[in-house]
Structures are given as C-alpha cells and as structure tokens.
Amino acid sequence: MPNNPFDETNGSSPVAPRVRAVALLLVTLVAIVLALPAQALATAPVAAPGDDTAITVTLTDESNKDAEGNSTPVPGVRLVVSNDGGELGSAETDADGRAVLPVPEKGTYTVTLDEKTLPAGIVLDEDTANELTVTVRLDGPTNFALFPIGVEKADTSSFADDLSSSIVSGVKFGLIVALAALGLSLIFGATGLTNFSHGELVTLGGVATWFFDRQLGFPVIVAGVLAVLLGAGFGWAQDRALWRPLRSRGTGLIAMMIVSIGFGIFLRSIYQYFFGGSTKSLSRYTGQARHDYGIVSLADKEIVILLVAIVALAAVCVALMKTRLGKAMRAVSDNPALAASSGMRVDGVIAWAWIVGTALSALAGVLLAVNSQVNFLMGFKMLLLVFAAVTLGGLGTIWGALIGSMVIGLMVEVGPLFGVPSSIKEVGALVVLILILLVRPQGILGHRERIG
Template structure:
C-alpha cells in the first residue's frame, strides 16, 4: 500500500514539475511484528556514521546491529521491561568519541512508548553530565549530535548539568514547546465546539492526517520540504471542509442530537485511525527531514527542530488571534460562537461561518501534525493524534470551552505540567498528572480559566 501511495504522489509530482518517486523499503518482518523497539540515528555533527555497532541486552534479548548508510539503527523488542543499550566505541571512526563515557552503556525502560530513542552525544568531554539513563529514553536525556528523540511527545530538550535548576529550566522550555503545539490543535477543537456545540472526538485524526501526508510527501516521495508543507496544509484544509460538507452539515440539517453526533465522531475516529494504520503500518515511521543540529543555550540543550517548531507555532497563534479579533469573518465566528440564533437574525450566514471554522480547524491541526512529528524527532505513527487527544481536550476544558484564547492558555498549562512532572515521577505518568490537574481545576472552577458560567449545564 505504501508503494501505491508513493506511485500516486509521484504521478502528481510529474504533472506539477517532474518529481521522482522514491519508494520506501518495507520494514523487516521482525520489526513489523515487534510491539516495541529501540532506535536512533548516529551522527557526527550532520554526518551519518555507518557500521557503528549498537547492542541491546536484557529479558532474554541479546541483539547487536550496525548502523546503515544513513546512520539509522533499530532493534525490535517483544516485551516490556528494563534493557541495557550499549554502543561499541571500537567501531566508531577515528577521532569520534563520546562526550561522556557513561553514555556508552545505559539502562532504559520499555513500556510507556512503543518506540524508545537512545542518545549517544559525541564531542569533547564536558562538565559533569547525567549518569545512567532515563526511563523514557528521550525526555530526560540530553540530546546530542549522535541522536534524535523518541516519538510520542518527548521533546529533544535536555540539560548539560544534572543539578535541579538546570533540569527544571530544561523541562519548562520543553513544556512550553509542547504546550504551544498542543494549542494549535486545541484551538480547532474549541472553535468547532463554540460554533456547533460538537465535541469532535475525531479531531486527533486530523493531526495524524497532517503528519501522514507530510511523511508521504517528504519520505515516500522525495519532494522538497516547502512543497510538502504546502501540499499537506492544502490537504488538511480540504479534509476539514469535507468533514463538514459530507458529515456534519447533513447532520445539522436533520437536527440530529448532540449525543448522536458525538457517537458519530467516535466512530469516525476509529475508522480513520485504522485507515492510517492500513496505509503506513502499525510501527513508527521515520521522516527524511533533518531535525537539525543541537543548540546549547546556557545549561539547556535543544534541537533546532524545537526552536523552529516553537517559532512557527507562536507566529501562527498570533495570526489566529488577529484573525478572530480584527477581521469580519473572525468577528462573525465569535458572534456565532456566542449566540448562533442572534447571529443569524443579524444577517450572518451561520452555515458559511461554520464551514470556514472547519477549514481553519483542519488547517491548524494539519499544521500541528507537521510540527508535532518534526518536534518529536521526525517520526510518525498511525495513532499519534489519538495518543494526545485527551491532552487536547484537557487543554480546551481547562482554558474554557468555546474560548480560543482559553484553549491557548489551557494547552500551555497542560504542556508545562506534563513535562515538569517528569522531574518527580516516572515519565509514563505525565499524562495522568495533567488529567489530574484538570479534574482539580474543574472541581473549583467548572467553566475553566477563561470560560463563562452560562456555558456550563
């Protein structure tokens, strides 16, 4: 099926300008069957290192693999548990050494994420660096020139020091990055709810759709990144329009109840999720987009992808704020959100506004899918949107249902809580902590931070 996607996109490319199709090689059978894996890219700066041997031992596993020409390596794992991941420094090219010898062999826990990225920072020996490994293999491990991050929401932001202050600053920056990316998708949820009253449980699949199209255009078909971004955004806007035209507008005309519509969104979510699995498989697929070098700002280490994603997210969020407050369509959207009947009586075409909201939601969420896959280490998985769907709803509810600015505030808070909590608790519990904060806030302020009391009940 992936070859079919590649051929179809290649034909589109040749019509547009003669692009060449590059079909992705199928994964080995062992990787397809394994529910977990350790993976990474070994680089010296931006140069991939081929033939470097990586070993994984523990729980009956004793596997050694060599990096390919692109520096990538993967070791499939069948069971959860604790494993030791080691790099054979004797196989490194002359002149390439680990920044910290303690990174030569470390223990990692498999269980929270299906794919665990392992970092091997190269360079001159530095001041005391963290010893041992972190449980998630990415969130608490300093990123270096030798590796990308693990998928599943862990940012490639780390610290050069093991003291609490540096680690806290690193987690705060990572939390802000994550929260801003959540905000892009959460605003789409809150705009749809505000104008239609529908809680769209298929919204996470709009994010996955953006990531899948970006993966297909950049990796299955070797299109330039800027063309892939334009195609992905156009496709995301189109699927948002199609959601309303094909499903939700007919349901509105038939005056179907909100409970029934909610069930429709759940069914749509399941259908789309397994359609994506059918298209790209059940594993984690790597993108051919370079996350960029590691930047060191004081005690904080971060990938260029973090900086780029955050900057783009801020610009887009500011643009959305100006759109909602300064344009006629934006003001009409707020009017429909406040009172659709009154807005219709005043001459506003409510159906047109709702259609624009769906297109905008698809555009924002598809863009979030691009940035999110780039942010987590250039990986895409068939259920990535569903994985963070509860966080999106937590941000929307925390900020205030129907409030775009509330969704921004709530998403940033959720992002900060999920990342900072990893300083004290196992990384696998970070999402649960965010939902616990949501429950506590709703007990004392049910309408959310920026919501209004009349919206509840």
C-alpha cells in the same frame, strides 16, 4: 445586502447531487494522502521476533558496572532500525537492555538510539555516537549486536538546569497542543460539536508530511505546507459531505458526537492499514545538535517549531478579533439563530471554522512530526491532552484553550522532575486538571452558568 459573503441564499438546487459530489471529493482526498504505494509497504514488513530475520541489540552503560565488572543494562530505550530506504521498525529495550528489531532480509542496517528515551539523569557523552551499523548475515533473530553507548551520569546537571530544560520542552509541547486545541475550540464554538475524531486530524498532518516527503520527494518544509493545505481541504470536505447533511436533518449533538467517534476509528484504521503500525521518521531534521542559549539549549528545529506555532496562533487570534470572518465566527458561536436571522450565512461560517480548525490541527501534526517522529496513533495519543487543555481553559473560549494548553504542556514535561514516571507523565497533567476543575468548574477563563 450586496457583496456580503455571509448573506443567506436559499437556492433551489438539489442537495443530494452536491452531497454525492463532495463525498466523492472526500474519498479522493483520503486516497491521495493515504494510498501509499504497495511497494513502499512491501519493503517494510514487520517480522515477528523469534521467527523471521531480526537484529537483537543489547544496550549497556559502560560507565556503570556491577560488582563483577559487567556493564549495567539500560531498559526502556527506544531503538530504530533503518536502511537507505528509510525506517523499518523500532523497539524498546527490556529489563536486560535487550531489544529485537525485525528486518526484511540480510544486509547492512543502521540502528539509531532515541536519546529522548534515555532514563532520567543519563546522557550521551560527546564522544559517543547514537548510531550503530549492523550487518545481518543469518536468518532468525540470532544477529546479535552489542551497543556500548558509553553513557555517563549527568553529574554536572543541576536541578535548575533540568527545570529550565523541562520548562522549554513544556512550552514547546504546549504550543503544539495549543494549535490542536484552538482548532477544536473553533469547531466546537461554531457547531457545538465535541469532535472525538479531532486527534486523527492531527495525525493527518504528520502522515501527509511523511507521505509528501518520503514518497513524493518534496523537501520537508514544502511537505509541511502541503500537509496544512491538504488538512484545510479535508476539513471543508468532511463538513460538506458529513456534518452539514447531519445538521440539515436536525441530528442532535449527542448523535453527532457518536458519529465523530466512529469517524475517528475509521480514519485511524485507514492510517494503520496504509501507513503501517511502525514509527517512521522524516528525511531531514530527525537529529540536530543543540546550541546553548544562556541557561537552555535548543536545536535549530526546536526554535523553528516555537516560532511557527507562536506566529500561527497569533495570526488566528488577531483574525478572530479584527477580521469580518472572525467576527462572524464569534457571532455564530454566541447565537447561531440570531446570526442567521440577521442575514448571516451560518453554514458558510461553519465551513470556514472547519477549514481553519483542521488546518491548525494539521499544522500541529506537522510540527509534532518534525519534533519527534510519525506514527498512526500520534494524534490519538494527544487527543486526551487536547480535550484537557480546552476544558481546563474553559469550553468555547479561545484564550482559555491557549492558557489551558500551556498548563498541560508544562505539567507533562515538568512532572518527571517531581517523581512522575516518564511513561505516565501525562497523568500529572490530568491530575492538575481535576484539581483546578474542583475549585473552578467552568475552567480558568470559562463563564459560570446556571443549571436548572
């Protein structure tokens, strides 16, 4: 079968040199993304509250006073400290509305309030800035700053307005989850592997975007494109260096799943060591004004996130249905042995599944970084929701992964309106997963299988 990219070729070239070469490439790719300059890490030390220099911020609600006329403290709000070199650290206010933000030395810093973490029903008014400039003149955590944010109760916000806003946020988050879930489904369908390191592939996209943006000076959009390309290359490299040798040795899926757990822990530790434990932001698009579109309000970056996710998902789904490679992937997913016996190069198809699946996951990390911020645990925190989306929709089904992701995204964002605490809002989505699987164990679009 001439000119067939899926023909099986049984060359006699030794395998070991190729594995060593690809392993070296894998190490090189990881080093490029994660070998952040030591100077960059040295400029952002994490000081221990109470020992080193820090800013102690008190957050109060000026519009809500107690019987003695004192402003009410606002707990659970995330504050970020930064300077010209970028973000230095973050902390959440305690029950007294107080947060300690470590800084490396004396100087002038900017404290930014993350409006998304404000308690339900509280918003900033139009005349209140979400930033505070603080000059640190003393050693230790005795640099106090009062943050009178002048918040006011959103009396004009009806339940319908809150519901529409939560639905839009749920759709946006669901699309981001769908990108990662589609990548997981492609890999699972081609290999049968339940990849527990998949969350770190999402983190790779976010960390790489930050690295290309903050460290190398690329614009955020260019940095995001480079991160997706790097993710695709990393998917190919890890398949050639790790998963293909394991498959060629006949390693079982359970053993490979255990390997994926260890590989995920390894990548997570690498991220933490080089990137650091603090949350960092990109150079642009961290805060944007919202525009009203009928009953909802959206920032420009949120519109872009929705469009990019929809286009990417549609393009991959069309490619799976119409292109030769997509049909080959579906054939390998249905019956790898039959696909190989018909002359299809199964290892090549699996490699493409890793490339496309990792690129989609990296894109999810890019959009998550633009939507919020970058943290070495960002993908790990989303991993359980990705598994829930894939399981809810039906294992191995592409459309099921998309539908399951939308259900999970909506439940996560809408749940707080019905009494689910924001700090554990993911629990509502997992409860829905359990209830649906009790009624339909194979998932929404999964096929019933006979066991035994």
